[in-house]
Amino acid sequence: MATVSAEQDKAAAVQDSAEPEAVVVRFAGDSGDGMQLTGGQFTLSTALAGNDLATFPDFPAEIRAPQGTLFGVSAFQINFGSSDITTAGDAPDVLVAMNPAALKTNVDALKPGGLIIADTGEFTKRNLDKAKYDVSPIDDGSLSKWDVLAFDISAMTIEAVKPFGLGNKEALRCKNMWTLGLALWMFDRDREPVVQWLKNKFANKPEVADANIAALNAGHAYGETAELSGPLRKIQVEALEAEPGLYRTVTGAEAVSIGLVAGAQLAGLSMFFGGYPITPASAILHNLTKMKEFGVTTFQAEDEIAAICAAIGASYAGQLGVTSSSGPGIALKGEAMGLAIMTELPLVIVNSQRGGPSTGLPTKTEQSDLYQAIYGRNGDAPLPVIAARSPTDAFECAIEACRIAVQFMTPVILLTDGYIANAAEPWKVPDPETFEPFPVSFLDAKNGGEKLLPYKRDDRGARPWIKPGTPDLMHRIGGIEKGIDTGNIDYSAEVHQAQTDARRIKVENVADATPEQDVCLGGSSGKLVVVGWGSTYGPIHQAVRRARARGLDVSHVHVRHIWPLPRNLGDLLKGYDNVLVPEMNSGQFKTVLRDQFLVDAKPFNKISGQPFTIAELETAISELHG
Amino acid sequence: MNELTSIETTLKDWETDQEVRWCPGCGDYAILKAVQRTLPQIGADPKNTVFVSGIGCSSRFPYYVESYGFHTIHGRAPAFATGIKLANPELDVWLVTGDGDGMSIGGNHTMHILRRNLDCQIMLFNNEIYGLTKGQSSPTSRLGTPSPSTPLGSVDRPALPCAFALGSGARFVARGFDVSKKLPEVLKAAHAHKGAAFIEIFQNCIVYNKDVFHDFAAPKGAEDQQLWLEDGEPMLFAGGTKGLACDNEEMALNVVDVVDGDWEAAGVMVHDTKNRSLAHMLVELPFGPFPMALGVLYDDPRPTFESVVAEERERSSAGKEPNLAKLLGKGQSWTVEG
Numbered sequence: 001m002a003t004v005s006a007e008q009d010k011a012a013a014v015q016d017s018a019e020p021e022a023v024v025v026r027f028a029g030d031s032g033d034g035m036q037l038t039g040g041q042f043t044l045s046t047a048l049a050g051n052d053l054a055t056f057p058d059f060p061a062e063i064r065a066p067q068g069t070l071f072g073v074s075a076f077q078i079n080f081g082s083s084d085i086t087t088a089g090d091a092p093d094v095l096v097a098m099n100p101a102a103l104k105t106n107v108d109a110l111k112p113g114g115l116i117i118a119d120t121g122e123f124t125k126r127n128l129d130k131a132k133y134d135v136s137p138i139d140d141g142s143l144s145k146w147d148v149l150a151f152d153i154s155a156m157t158i159e160a161v162k163p164f165g166l167g168n169k170e171a172l173r174c175k176n177m178w179t180l181g182l183a184l185w186m187f188d189r190d191r192e193p194v195v196q197w198l199k200n201k202f203a204n205k206p207e208v209a210d211a212n213i214a215a216l217n218a219g220h221a222y223g224e225t226a227e228l229s230g231p232l233r234k235i236q237v238e239a240l241e242a243e244p245g246l247y248r249t250v251t252g253a254e255a256v257s258i259g260l261v262a263g264a265q266l267a268g269l270s271m272f273f274g275g276y277p278i279t280p281a282s283a284i285l286h287n288l289t290k291m292k293e294f295g296v297t298t299f300q301a302e303d304e305i306a307a308i309c310a311a312i313g314a315s316y317a318g319q320l321g322v323t324s325s326s327g328p329g330i331a332l333k334g335e336a337m338g339l340a341i342m343t344e345l346p347l348v349i350v351n352s353q354r355g356g357p358s359t360g361l362p363t364k365t366e367q368s369d370l371y372q373a374i375y376g377r378n379g380d381a382p383l384p385v386i387a388a389r390s391p392t393d394a395f396e397c398a399i400e401a402c403r404i405a406v407q408f409m410t411p412v413i414l415l416t417d418g419y420i421a422n423a424a425e426p427w428k429v430p431d432p433e434t435f436e437p438f439p440v441s442f443l444d445a446k447n448g449g450e451k452l453l454p455y456k457r458d459d460r461g462a463r464p465w466i467k468p469g470t471p472d473l474m475h476r477i478g479g480i481e482k483g484i485d486t487g488n489i490d491y492s493a494e495v496h497q498a499q500t501d502a503r504r505i506k507v508e509n510v511a512d513a514t515p516e517q518d519v520c521l522g523g524s525s526g527k528l529v530v531v532g533w534g535s536t537y538g539p540i541h542q543a544v545r546r547a548r549a550r551g552l553d554v555s556h557v558h559v560r561h562i563w564p565l566p567r568n569l570g571d572l573l574k575g576y577d578n579v580l581v582p583e584m585n586s587g588q589f590k591t592v593l594r595d596q597f598l599v600d601a602k603p604f605n606k607i608s609g610q611p612f613t614i615a616e617l618e619t620a621i622s623e624l625h626g
Numbered sequence: 627m628n629e630l631t632s633i634e635t636t637l638k639d640w641e642t643d644q645e646v647r648w649c650p651g652c653g654d655y656a657i658l659k660a661v662q663r664t665l666p667q668i669g670a671d672p673k674n675t676v677f678v679s680g681i682g683c684s685s686r687f688p689y690y691v692e693s694y695g696f697h698t699i700h701g702r703a704p705a706f707a708t709g710i711k712l713a714n715p716e717l718d719v720w721l722v723t724g725d726g727d728g729m730s731i732g733g734n735h736t737m738h739i740l741r742r743n744l745d746c747q748i749m750l751f752n753n754e755i756y757g758l759t760k761g762q763s764s765p766t767s768r769l770g771t772p773s774p775s776t777p778l779g780s781v782d783r784p785a786l787p788c789a790f791a792l793g794s795g796a797r798f799v800a801r802g803f804d805v806s807k808k809l810p811e812v813l814k815a816a817h818a819h820k821g822a823a824f825i826e827i828f829q830n831c832i833v834y835n836k837d838v839f840h841d842f843a844a845p846k847g848a849e850d851q852q853l854w855l856e857d858g859e860p861m862l863f864a865g866g867t868k869g870l871a872c873d874n875e876e877m878a879l880n881v882v883d884v885v886d887g888d889w890e891a892a893g894v895m896v897h898d899t900k901n902r903s904l905a906h907m908l909v910e911l912p913f914g915p916f917p918m919a920l921g922v923l924y925d926d927p928r929p930t931f932e933s934v935v936a937e938e939r940e941r942s943s944a945g946k947e948p949n950l951a952k953l954l955g956k957g958q959s960w961t962v963e964g
Contacts, residue, residue, distance in 0.1 A: 044958055048958075048960050050962070193958060242962045244962050244963055244964030245961070245962060246955050246959055246960075246961050247959060247960050247961070247962060248955060248956070248957050248958065248959035248960075249958075258953055258954060258956075261950075261953065262950060262953075265948075265950055270713070272709060272712065272713055289942070290942070292939045292942040293942075293946035293947065293948045294948045294950075294953070295948070297712055297713070299708070299712060301705065301708075301738075302705075302734055302735065302737075303734060306702065306704075306705035306708070306734075306735055309698065309699070309705035309706050310708045310709035310712070311709055312706060313678075313705065313706035313708060313709025313710040313711075313713070314710065314712060314713035315709075316696055316706070316709070316710060317709065317710045317714045317717065318713060318714065319713040321709065335699055336699060338699075339698060339699050343696075429954045429955045430954060431951065432954065467714075468673075468674070468694035468714065469674055469714060469716060469717060471673045474673060474692055474693050474694050475695075476642070476644075476688050476689050476694075476695035476696070476697065477695070477697070478689075478695075478696065478698065479697065479698065479699060480697065488644065
């Protein structure tokens with residue numbers, strides 16, 4: 001019976017679906033095979049074809065892992081379609097496997113009936129051994145529940161690039177373009193943008209550009225020829241009816257970078273970025289080095305601590321200080337964050353979360369730094385925390401972080417994660433004219449009659465920002481407890497109580513300057529609400545949509561302002577019978593919600609370094625909904 | 627130092643209304659006075675002057691100088707100073723650190739501010755002990771220093787701050803001591819140097835490490851043990867009766883007697899603050915067989931960090947408009963028609 005059901009699945013998945021709503025393709029190969037580039041270019045072509053899309057790059061921590069090994073497999077998944085796409089897709093419809101290891105590590109994710117495209121040129125004894133296959137899976141029938149299209153891509157690539165006189169090794173590097181050509185044919189995508197990109201990329205090596213273009217064309221031509229027989233066929237995915245306007249694709253790291261620049265511009269400030277190399281946060285440092293015309297200074301510090309301290313120094317001197325890292329680096333910055341809280345200087349700290357603890361899973365995604373963000377400092381040290389839900393959302397969140405930092409004179413943590421940082425999605429480019437500026441005014445004269453009061457608070461609870469270089473306002477600040485208004489050293493009991501309260505209240509006041517919590521899908525009361533934060537937005541949203549389509553009374557609430565929480569969130573959650581909190585950690589936000597609102601929030605956790613699938617969330621929803 | 631308009635101030639103008647909280651008799655008082663005496667002499671402007679410190683007794687310094695001041699966290703003052711100076715190169719930045727702050731917990735930052743050559747004055751108060759935490763041995767404590775953390779005497783070998791600075795790429799290295807009348811001259815030379823100027827100031831911790839520098843830094847009677855270096859002048863000490871000569875075969879300095887002031891006949895070397903090899907020998911001279919080398923040991927400027935960062939930013943921005951709309955729409959984009 002298994003065979004029959006596999007046949008039915010096949011029929012449902014690829015062969016019969018003349019115009020599927022969405023398709024998931026995964027490219028997998030050796031980390032040296034250029035799978036991320038292939039994926040990136042396929043993404044661009046797909047976006048240009050008018051599909052909505054989401055991607056999931058999944059690559060090893062090793063830079064050049066030994067060839068052909070299971071741990072050296074690098075994959076790039078893209079989900080694209082004619083309706084709103086919010087996740088990279090659960091199970092791929094098509095798997096491109098460039099070697100046995102890539103097949104082995106990815107094939108189980110493939111939908112039954114899905115299509116495997118494999119390069120037999122790499123299915124050698126040696127590579128099969130490395131992938132721990134006794135017999136080639138292409139020959140032993142173990143892939144029978146999928147369609148297999150296996151042929152020697154390596155040989156065909158070498159043949160295609162022969163006229164360009166490349167060595168064997170260099171010729172084989174064009175394999176990814178051959179594969180991309182085939183994929184572009186399958187989904188009827190234009191090759192021209194890729195050709196242009198190759199010409200630009202290899203402007204100094206025209207023979208390499210030409211070889212890659214030839215490989216791309218050869219892969220495309222193969223599709224046209226091979227269509228005549230076998231399982232390969234063209235799949236049409238209709239374009240999404242998108243709002244008119246200018247679009248581009250953007251990764252979370254890009255969105256954060258330009259959002260920070262926009263935020264500094266809206267504040268009327270130059271920006272200082274202090275960073276230290278760490279995966280997956282380094283891309284922000286790299287991006288900002290190319291935006292210096294906006295008054296951006298980038299500083300690669302000697303360590304994570306120096307990176308944040310230099311950023312605080314720059315804020316003290318009147319620029320917008322920004323630092324960025326991932327969990328281990330954020331841990332090192334903790335003491336300096338305390339100083340920024342104590343000296344009440346604006347600062348933005350971006351944490352691109354990765355799997356932890358310690359070095360953990362550097363290239364995988366997780367949401368396990370929530371406690372660290374909210375609580376992870378010595379003393380009573382509150383600061384606002386914001387979490388981005390997607391690559392494009394990270395842009396707005398970065399601006400929001402800058403606004404809160406300068407308006408409340410406080411460090412702000414912006415949480416993204418490895419998934420958001422690396423994943424790409426189409427973005428309707430916003431018009432900067434529509435952004436509300438929040439210009440900063442520095443104190444320029446004494447604010448206490450004859451005296452300067454550096455810690456005199458405004459209605460928000462924020463102290464004035466005073467730049468060194470301003471006449472008559474010389475004063476001293478530091479990490480020791482401060483006298484009311486004067487900021488002079490004062491350890492007295494009542495002052496410490498009062499200033500601790502003042503710092504807490506100031507951060508609580510941020511909730512007055514941020515929107516109330518909305519319900520992004522479903523009713524504002526009912527049987528079940530799924531509460532998420534961060535990059536789980538996509539899978540939760542789809543799972544709730546599907547559950548509602550099945551008639552379940554379920555809503556989706558997605559929280560951006562993690563600290564302080566929106567004023568209405570507690571009452572909102574109490575309007576539902578059940579609260580489910582899916583997280584890529586062991587239940588951190590669930591605990592915060594329980595603590596803040598005494599609601600019976602139930603956890604649903606996944607700590608595997610991989611995003612949630614829609615299916616597993618749907619199951620969790622069904623179980624709790626009953 | 628900065629090319630700023632000099633303004634007229636007096637020592638009084640640099641005093642704050644804060645009560646100074648060092649132990650009575652602490653060497654820090656003398657250093658504070660020396661700094662407050664120097665600032666008017668160099669035409670410093672309180673509004674453009676920033677004192678940045680870490681943690682420790684010495685790091686309370688900014689509270690007592692009527693300028694901008696930032697008392698930061700342990701060991702990290704160089705990193706804060708870097709952000710401050712890059713954000714506003716017009717500011718005249720002074721760092722105050724100690725042997726624990728600058729050589730132990732903050733050793734890494736001391737190294738990097740020196741190799742980058744940020745324009746600032748770094749005053750490292752060396753008292754060879756942790757004072758504020760009640761007397762533990764420090765990275766500059768001599769072998770065998772008894773302390774609460776090393777009751778049988780410290781067993782780890784001390785670091786030499788000036789050798790560390792030079793090894794880190796410092797372009798200005800000087801020494802002085804708390805009660806020395808010549809300290810303002812050393813500070814002035816440091817301020818005149820464009821780039822990171824490292825000054826080790828021996829400071830007497832009268833509570834936990836009293837008089838460890840007595841042999842060369844006693845207020846009276848230790849002059850013969852001081853070698854005050856001056857550029858272009860022979861390296862003489864003990865009232866001109868002794869000097870340093872170079873043994874070319876050994877590639878080492880040695881002490882020679884000078885008879886009737888004829889230092890040339892004795893082979894005494896002339897100090898050259900641009901001679902890096904000589905500087906390496908001077909920072910390593912063991913006290914005892916040799917006098918303490920004081921004053922400006924080395925001074926050979928190179929482009930400052932903030933200037934090269936600014937240049938790089940200009941090169942990177944050349945021909946680019948800061949157009950936000952353009953930045954947002956960058957890369958390969960497409961238009962959906964209405």
